[in-house]
Amino acid sequence: MWAELEDLRRQLDSAAGELAAVRVARGDSSADDEHDPDGSTLSSDWSRISGLAAALGERRAGVERALERIDSGTYGACARCGRPIGRARLGARPAADLCIECAREMSR
Template sequence: MTPEEVARFRGMLQLQRTGTLAAIAELGSSLVELRAARSDGTADDEHDPDGSTLSGEWSRVSGLDADFAGTLASIDRALGRIDAGGYGRCLRCDGPIGAARLEARPAAELCIECARAAEERR
């Protein structure tokens, strides 16, 4: 991989990181609002047939928050691999991760063959 390609992928990852951090901050605000609504005792959402329950919304937002935290960790690991000089190499077989795969998933840790094998084992 050329230094220019690595720089382009670094830029893509940094852009994704910025967006992910913004999403985490927004979800954090939602969690604070939900926590306040749950603790004040005035929200009787369990009997509102038109809206989602506070518990359901809490679960949804908490799940999204966990997903974004995982995404952020993956991006940070990819940036670490760039700094260490190992970006674009499969963590399992040490073969190259194809450019098309990195275009689609810049934080990819596995080449497509190893990713398929890992998915089949699930």
């Protein structure tokens, strides 16, 4: 069993747990995103919590994509150029789907 897989599952669990806690904190566990948050009297708290929820959601989505790539046998290959992603990079960021060169280019 790959160490990365264990890391990914741990990250997924912790992101899912934190995300659920954040959703309860901001009071929309019903997954109803229709209402406009602008009227909130706690707008700074709201934007902080919303930002946290968005970041956790992205992290969870990234981990889920990585687990799918493990299932399909493409984990460890860059999603853009197809070259192998370095072991050091995967060790630091198990959910990474781009090699360091592509990640650098995409963030430009």
